[in-house]
Amino acid sequence: MSTFEERARTLVSQMTLDEKISQMMNDAPAIERLGIAAHNWWNECLHGVARAGVATVFPQAIGLAATWNVPLLHQIASVISDEARAKHHEAARNGIFSIYTGLTFWTPNINIFRDPRWGRGQETYGEDPLLTAQLGIAFVKGLQGDDPNHLKVVATPKHFAVHSGPESIRAEFDAYPSERDLWETYLPAFEATVREGGAASVMPAYNRLRGEPCCASPTLLQSILRDRWGFDGYVVSDCGAVYNVWKFHKVAADAAEAAALSVNAGCDLECGSEYRALGEAHARGLIDEATLDRSLVRLFTARFRLGMFDPPEQVGYAQIPYSVNDSEEHRALALRAAQESIVLLKNANHTLPLAKTLARIAVIGPNADNPTVLLGNYNGTPSSSVTPLAGIRAKVSPNTEVVYTSGCGVFLSDPAALDEAVALARDADAVIFVGGLSQALEGEEGQKEGLPEGLISKGDRLTLDLSDAQEQLLRALHATGTPIILVLLNGSAVAINWAHEHLPAIVEAWYPGEEGGTALADVLFGDYNPAGRLPVTFYKSVSDLPPFEDYHMQGRTYRYFTGEPLYPFGHGLSYTRFVYSQLELSSLELSAADSLGVSVTVTNTGERAGDEVVQIYLSAGREGYPLCQLAAFQRIHLAPGQAQTVTFVLTPSHFTRVRDDGQRVHEAGTFTVWSGGGQRDWADGQAATINIIENVC
Secondary structure (H helix, E strand, O other): OOOHHHHHHHHHHOOOHHHHHHOOEOEEOOEHHHOEOOEEOOOEOOOOOEOOOEOOOOOOHHHHHHOOOHHHHHHHHHHHHHHHHHHHHHHHHOOOOOOOOOOEOOOOEOOOOOOOOOOOHHHOOOOOHHHHHHHHHHHHHHHHOOOOOOOOOEOOOEEEOOOOOOHHHOOOOEEOOOHHHHHHHHOHHHHHHHHOOOOOEEEEOOOEEOOEEHHHOHHHHHHHHHHHOOOOOEEEOOOOHHHHHHHOOOOOOOHHHHHHHHHHHOOOEEOOOHHHHHHHHHHOOOOOHHHHHHHHHHHHHHHHHOOOOOOHHHOHHHHOOHHHOOOHHHHHHHHHHHHHHOEEEEEHHHOOOOOOOOOEEEEEOOOOOOHHHHHOOOOOEOOOOOOHHHHHHHHOOOOOEEEEEOOOOOOOOOHHHHHHHHHHHHOOOEEEEEEEOOOOOOOOOOOOOOOOOOOOOOOOOOOOEOOHHHHHHHHHHHOOOOOEEEEEEOOOOOEOHHHHHHOOEEEEOOOOOOOHHHHHHHHHOOOOOOOOOOOOOEOOOHHHOOOOOOOOOOOOHHHHOOOOOOEOOOOOEOOOOEEEEEEEEOOOEEOOOOOEEEEEEEEEOOOOOEEEEEEEEEEOOOOOOOOOEEEEEEEEEEOOOOEEEEEEEEOHHHHEEEOOOOOEEEOOEEEEEEEEOOOOOOOOOEEEEEEEOOOEO
16 A cells, blocks of 8 residues: 555646645645645644634643643643544535635644743743643644544644744844754754654744744754654745745845745745745746655645545544534533643732632722633634633622722723722722733734734733733722732733732733633632642843843743742642652762653642642753753642652753753763752752763763
8 A cells, every 4th residue: 555655746746837836835726637625724723723613712822831731731632633623524524625624733832932022922831941842742742643544633833943022023033042042942842842742744933043034944944853853744834934035034036036945945835925936936947846846745745644635434533523612521621721720829828719708809900801811812712701700700609799890901091990990899808800911912913813803913012010000900909908819811921029019819820711710710719729830930020131132041031040030930839738758869870871760759738639740950050051940840639648759750861961062962060959849949849969970972
């Protein structure tokens, strides 16, 4: 029996040059004489099938990262691909092959969230290479499935590589990271999703990397991706990126040159229309037909792997019924994901959980009853959603009065609403203020999702602070003397310094998806014990950060930031208490070829059951290494009084570094191994020291 690649090669050999070119752009037309159906390669499923009608909407990607739960990410991705398959086959049965109805998905976004000003950081898994890599692998595998014969859908890790703003100059920006930062920070998640995750596609970034546009970079697309990592899938450009090659990057004179440059470098498919100039490029001798064939074979191999040319009865995934879409089981998983994503940032004097029997609760804030804010960007459309206000009203006792006013907009003041909010707060037993950000304040350049009609996002933030409108309202509410619980809905870190000093409880809920209000109420009133952990650092001020355009990691993220954060990476509180003991290492001396076994016992010494995220960090304490580095993690559940010994294996690569010349080295010296529920300064953690006894380059 012929392989998928052989079948693809045979099919491509029957196409004319014009037919070949037509198949190299995202909106590929049918070629009826060859039995090729139309196919639009552009589909989205960042946290649920997007832009394709009703679908289950999970928390935004940054919220999923806050779960620190690798198996959960795999389960969510599997559910999303179930809905994607069901939607695709329903559309195909009705003769629909348009955008957002296909099986090739442009997700996950595994860029490193190096700067909280970046508007698209909400789409990522945070600032750490290991956390991003592990969650990315799980998501890719969950999307693509485990059938030995066919892909469920195609996953496309993006944006390869070194891409995280500024949005306003992404079409012309040239990133110059050091070799060390390139290989230790920006590339590991891509390597992991390709080599371990088996991603069938990769999307390059808009920007240049050291002078080469990423979608036309022989260094990225051939030397690293294919030669070094063994990638055998296809590469698809971001939308308009090939146009940018000549229009803004100005490394080509016109569309024909830009198209030829991109395909020759290994960009097989374009989102856009510049590849229409490939015929001209061929006539001018800028590209040969064999190179076009190479890309076409890669593209059609993917379509064969998806079962698009096999009878539906021979494709197991084609049997997924449409009824799985937006099912009760999927909604229940969206609720669980939202619950697990919520981070308890502060809880002075056990303010939370609140009693369900309070006489009067005032729910105030611009995000308290806005269903759109729940969804983030690149989102689907839920059949129904639960806002924080609705979740709170459904949770409390019948005798509890819940009153509400917005008090202000997410960035606009409203004096009348402020006065109303203060009056409600004075007569309440507690105030739950739901604020934060929205797509009006962070997003992709030109984004319209999640915005009132007529507004377009500018992308990045200039400041990390809450808006003046929200800050003013919070201070006025605080002056009433009523306890205030601050709930944040946002996709990136917010500098809530005043709130941290003056408010007793603060909850981070991200953009929590369709069941966000229910999950939040579960946490606020004690039906769910929060255990989310921050996947990013919360800084105190934008002045703590290097210039946005500087891609060197020095001074950025928990790995290199020497200042004092407001809340550190990995932080998250619980309604119970966990104690760490008996940290044991398999050896106190390692050679370059040795792995290290690490085990630690975690005990729930509190009165509530709860999850704990066990974190293992390494610190070399010397020049050329991060200040500390996440080495392993696992989310576990413990009943009151229960203890569990958790075991990890750290491979030799954990103890290496990349020098400024790009050489990865294994150096003699000591490492501190630290275990706990957060970073090294946590009181309940355990630490030990090992010695590396040889140098290897």
